[in-house]
Amino acid sequence: MALIGHAVEFQDYLPSMMQTLGTEGFMLELCSGFRLLMDVDKGLITFESLKRNSMLLGMQDMRDDDLVCMLMEGDLDGDGAINQMEFCILMFRLSPGLMNGSKQWVEELYANDM
Secondary structure, eight states: OEEETTEEEOOOOHHHHHHHHHHHHHHHHHHHHHHHHSBTTTTBBOHHHHHHTGGGGTOTTOOHHHHHHHHHHHOSSSSSSBOHHHHHHHHHHHOHHHHHHHHHHHHHHHHHHO
16 A cells, blocks of 8 residues: 555555466465464454454554454454455455456366366
8 A cells, every 4th residue: 555645545466466376376375364363262363363463464553443344344254253264255355456357266276176
C-alpha cells in the first residue's frame, strides 16, 4: 500500500506471486501465512492471535474493533475465528487479480492431482 495524499493505493502482489511460485507453491505460501497468524493451540486465527501477530502485518496501530472486523470478513462459518480454508478464500477475495484468474488456477490444481 502506498499513501497518496489521504487516499491509500492498493498494490496487489498476489497474482505475481502466483506466477512466480506456480499454483501449488502459491497455495503452500498461503498455508505458511496462515500458520504464522494462527493460534498454535487452536489451529485457527483468533482475535488474540491476530492482535499478537499484527506487527508482522504492519498493523500494530490498528484498533481492536478493526481487528474484529477483519476476522468477521474472513469468518464464513460464524465461529469467531478463521480456519485455513477461510483464510485462503479471504486472500482470493481480497485480490482482484487472483479472483480474475482463480478458475484457471483451480483447474490447474485439479489437473496436477490426477
